[in-house]
Amino acid sequence: MEDFRFIDLEVHSAFENMAIDEAIMLSMKEGKVGPTLRLYRWSPSAVSIGTFQGMVDEVDTDFCKAQNIDVIRRITGGGAVYHDYNGEITYSIIIPKGHRFAPNDIIESYKIICKGLVLTLNHLGIDSEFKPINDVVTRGVKISGNAQTRRNSCILQHGTILLDLDVNVMFQVLKVPIEKISDKMIADVKQRVTSIREVLNREVSIEELRQALQEGFSEALDIHLVPGHLIEEEQTLAKRLAEEKYSTREWNFKR
Amino acid sequence: MKTIDYKIPQGKMLKIKVKFEGRIIESICILGDFFLHPESTIEDIEQGIKGCEVNIELISSKIQKILDRSNAVLIGASAIDIAKAIERALSN
Numbered sequence: 467m468e469d470f471r472f473i474d475l476e477v478h479s480a481f482e483n484m485a486i487d488e489a490i491m492l493s494m495k496e497g498k499v500g501p502t503l504r505l506y507r508w509s510p511s512a513v514s515i516g517t518f519q520g521m522v523d524e525v526d527t528d529f530c531k532a533q534n535i536d537v538i539r540r541i542t543g544g545g546a547v548y549h550d551y552n553g554e555i556t557y558s559i560i561i562p563k564g565h566r567f568a569p570n571d572i573i574e575s576y577k578i579i580c581k582g583l584v585l586t587l588n589h590l591g592i593d594s595e596f597k598p599i600n601d602v603v604t605r606g607v608k609i610s611g612n613a614q615t616r617r618n619s620c621i622l623q624h625g626t627i628l629l630d631l632d633v634n635v636m637f638q639v640l641k642v643p644i645e646k647i648s649d650k651m652i653a654d655v656k657q658r659v660t661s662i663r664e665v666l667n668r669e670v671s672i673e674e675l676r677q678a679l680q681e682g683f684s685e686a687l688d689i690h691l692v693p694g695h696l697i698e699e700e701q702t703l704a705k706r707l708a709e710e711k712y713s714t715r716e717w718n719f720k721r
Numbered sequence: 722m723k724t725i726d727y728k729i730p731q732g733k734m735l736k737i738k739v740k741f742e743g744r745i746i747e748s749i750c751i752l753g754d755f756f757l758h759p760e761s762t763i764e765d766i767e768q769g770i771k772g773c774e775v776n777i778e779l780i781s782s783k784i785q786k787i788l789d790r791s792n793a794v795l796i797g798a799s800a801i802d803i804a805k806a807i808e809r810a811l812s813n
Binding site for chain 2: 517544573615
C-alpha cells in the first residue's frame, strides 16, 4: 500500500488554502515531498472562481465584501464555488506526473480520484457515482465538484463535498440578476445540486464527514495515509504565494 | 465590445468578450468554466485569433493548430464551440 502524506482537516483563509496547494506542487516538483492528501475548510467563507472565469462577471464582489466573504481565483479551471465554512469540506490531492492516479486521459484521472469521494459518501450511507467531466452525483444530482491542473511536473486535483447548501446565500454571492432569482430558479438549482445533510435528512457533523473522507480516500485509492504537515519550505512558500499572488487584485481580477 | 454567453450542448459555459473591426477580431477574451491543460494556452489562443476574420472553419482550425502545437487539451469545450460563440457574438 502506497504511503501518502495526510494533512488532516485545517482551517485557513482562501488565500492561504490556494497558496498551500500550489506550494505543495512546487515542493513536489523539487522532489522534497511525496504524494499528499489535504483536507481543509475556508474561514472566512469564500467564493472561488475557475481560472478562466471573470471575477466581476461571476461574483457579486460588493455583497461579498459587505458580508466578509473572501473572493479568489483558483489555478484550476471549472466554475465558481461558494465555500461555506459550515457547509463543506475541501480536499486536495497532489501527485507527481506519471502517478497511477494520473493517466494521460484526464477524465479517467478524475474518475480514479473521485472514487475516494464515492466511497466517502458510501460510508455515510449515500449511493453516488462519478459523472464526467468533473462531478460526483447522487440520484443524478451534484454533490461534489472537482477541478484538476497539470503543471510543475505534478497533478493537483481539488474539490468540495457539500455538507449543507444555502441556495439563497449562493445566489447572492454568485452574480445572478436579482430579478432572475425566482422560486422556480431556486427550485431548479435544488434539483441540480444537493448536500449530505439534505440527502440523509439528519445532522451530519463536520467530524463525521472528515472521518468518512479519510477512510473513503484511503480505501478507494488503496493508500496509507500518514499524518503529516507542511515542511518549513512549503510554509514559507505558501506565505509568500498568499501575500504576493492569491490575495492580490492583480491575480483575482485578472480576467 | 460584444459579450456573449454560450452554453455548449453537453458541455460547459463559454463567455466571449470580443471587439470587432467589421468582421475582423480586434481583441478577445475567452472566459468560462471549461478546462484547458496547460491553462496558459488560453493566452496563445486569444493572441492567435486576433486579426482573424469571423468564419467558423477558419477560427476553429486556427485554434486547433494552437492546441496541437502546445499539446494542449480542451475539456468541456472545443475549438469549434469557441468559433461558434464568436460567430454568434458578431451576429448578435
